[in-house]
Amino acid sequence: MLRYTLRRLLQLVGVVLVLSMLIFGWLRALPGGPVSALLGERGTEEARRELTAQLGLDQPIFVQYGKFLGRALSGDFGASTGVQPGDSAIEIFLQRFPATVELSVVAIVLAVLFGIPLGYLAARRRGGWLDNLGVVGSLVGVAVPVFFLAFLLKYLFAVQLGWLPASGRQTGGLDATRVTGFFVLDGLLTREWDAAADALAHLVLPAMALATIPFAVIFRITRAAVLDVLDEDYVRTAESKGLTTSVIRRRHVLRNAMLPVVTTIGLQTGALLAGAVLTEKVFAFPGLGEALALGFERRDYPVLQLMIIMAAMVYVLVNLVVDLSYAVIDPRVRTR
Amino acid sequence: MALLDVSDLSVVFQRRGEPPFTAVDGVSFSVEPGQTVGLVGESGCGKSVTSLAIMGLLPRRGAVVTGSVRFEGAELLSLSARQMRDRRGRDLGMVFQDPLSSLNPVIAIGLQVTEVLERHRGMPRRQAMVEAADLLDKVGIPDPRRRLDEYPHQLSGGMRQRALIAMALACRPRLLIADEPTTALDVTIQAQILALLAELVRDTGTALIMITHDLGVVAGLCDEVNVLYGGRVVERARRHELFRRPRHPYTHGLLASIPRLDAPRGERLVPIRGSVADNIPWDHGCAFAPRCPNALGTCVEVTPQMDEEDGRLLRCHNPVQENQEVPA
């Protein structure tokens, strides 16, 4: 088990290495190269030459890559050019990281909390109204552009009904103590209940928008997995032993059905950042997604490359966790 | 009183948008306490569906079960799902064909045995574990204590089937149904499992319904044999009677298609023509008629009834005569 974990971590290093090459190539592929990208249209010929030398672009390509890698390893991805001009990319990352984690956790918890039980019930009552509604709903859910759904929620619950705040992480001017950077957690730790509630209220709409696609996918996978397992011989064996329905459901059906669901949850968690880009932009939620959205809009390459590397690392790490938890559920993996 | 009395049992599958499909068509037989009864036939003849109907394991929706299944005088078909659940595993046990897919892959063998003991005998987990080790030992699994913590994929095919038998017999049911228990196993293991079943049945006094397509299995085990074709019993006889003198052309064909070591040199194996695929239902004449070497004109017109003759039941217009050479 330990060796397996170590091997997977080693793989992660490989992935990041290849990824760094891709990103290095990506920057080189920029029309006009990184100099134009950094200086934009306004760069003079002299400034260009200066920056070229400064960035070491006059050196052989493998030297350049080595330097790029060295800087990246020391956390130096350069200064932001568009999102928060002047701030270092890593600073922006650290500052916004808790916001997105908070949002993602709430979103994935919502998706799992509703997706698994509803998927299970839909499978148990196959062809019933819940099943049909759920299947249709999950198909429609995947077809709706995330940012449009975010707009819809905002328009309905914030603009029209005014039940929930339309933007931000916390109401401005609220006197809240910062401890961890996770606003809800901070509020709970410092017993500033109003601050925690306010932060939570700000999370509801963006989290709902972000949770839609993971919910739809988890619902469908759970439903399909339970249907598959219900057809399995070992469920019939359990029935032939006269076990109670609750034991059969818990021990024999759910446990086996969870295997593909766990994988799905991992994949969806890893992919949340893409949805966060759109959702956070709609709700002006100051997280990584919003920084990325701004970065794309303003072509802020230092910020973008850091964020993309981090996104890929999170994705691979989440999948490692998934594989490890797989081993906990499935002895066939554990004892191989 | 018979332990199990099945009479006029029929199972019709109904799927939306498809014509109803009769899998079992008025089957009757009974099992005495401690007796071993065989249900024999090709796949699709209704033998497995019969056993599932007895166990109450057919889907509630889509399968219509009629007739009567009496166990120790009590009608099983009229029991509620919950009452049937109380009986399964306690009064009636079942062993299935494929031991790997029949065991839950993510649960240790020990728990899969003890869950029956906990359910029906109210044993606490710890005591059940001791009992489970004992059961595994009884079915011939070496080092049973260690096996309790192992998972199905760590056991060999024969061990898995032994474990399943241990689960089915854990609460000492009066009736065990074994549905092709050896088909998925290697030939050498098959013999071991059959010997084990025979021994257990003898020692515990459990009645056994042996479901198989393999007359070789029947030969070593069963007191009485029911041959099924197209969802109906076509011949029933004591084992020795059946093997010595098969009367129904189908039974005769099944026996003739088994390779025998003691057959005279040069004797050909005689296969049964066609397959169950092209059978026709029993409404017009005999369902076996299209494949039957003995078929007469009446066979395709008049549905044969079950007749009793010298201690056996037979559903045939033109049974095989003694010493008759049946043309292939």
Place this chain on the structure above:
Amino acid sequence: MSGSVSRSGSRPPTLGGRKERLDALAATAADGPGDAGVSLAASAWRRLRRNPVFLLGAAIIVLFVVVALLSPWLAAHDPTARLLEGQVSRARNEIPAAQEGFPLGGDQVGRDLLSRLLVGSQQTLMVGVFATVIGLAGGLLLGTVAGALGGWVDSLVMRVVDVMLSIPSLLLAFSIGALFPSPSQFTVILAVATVQIPIFARLLRGSMLAQRGSDHVLAARALGVRPRAIVFRHMLPNSLGPVIVQATLVLAVAIIDAAALSFLGLGNPDDSIPEWGQMLGGAQNVIDSHPNLAFWPAGCIIIVALGFTLVGESLRDALDPKNRR
């Protein structure tokens, strides 16, 4: 095909399973050996014809394509003409309402919304089709080359593919879109298509690997069929099923992703030729006051994406040997 038959054969008899086995068996027998792909398609089609989900999806797609083709004649007005410009007031935040001849009103600069929606279907269809075709072609090339050559080429290609797959695909599409300082319809298509390349490559190679050890390929090799012929005549045709399913689903994803690119300002800035995603992305600034400008293109996108998804999912079900019923 041979795999599915033997699988159902080795499974214990399931209830009513006999008819399915016979169906499968009959299908193989009917088409004769070596034509397994045809029988699979034929039996899939038989099930699809009666599937209301597939029929609904197909109807949506047909309607969409017909509208796209006929839109120049369907549109009452020139989608680029600012016919209602006089009713637009930026200061008072006014946009032309529905009126005689303009059932959906005008857009931010006074162009007829309905005409733009109708004509927009063309570009939307184009984005979807081109993105899918480019992604499929790239994936086909990579997957086939990697699968056919094997060795270090295979390892390298697949490593890069895996890394690309380890970035959420939408994020990757944004990154590629951000590569171009001046975005256009072409860069949008390119961004959306590139993301699909590793997905198709992975799919194709996976299906090739699975087939390499399968009975029909072994048989062909035993008969001395040349490797190239095996790849093109046996393996690729058999991979067609999953590829068609994936391509149908990608059509939906491409249209949605294109809209997301527009929303982030990575779309085509030239809005003289309308496209739904661009119309939706462009409506974000006025959505609170004039949600209809977003609702109409969004509704169109959702319905069309749903159509492709429904067809893709029902195709997947129909081609899955597990669901032969």
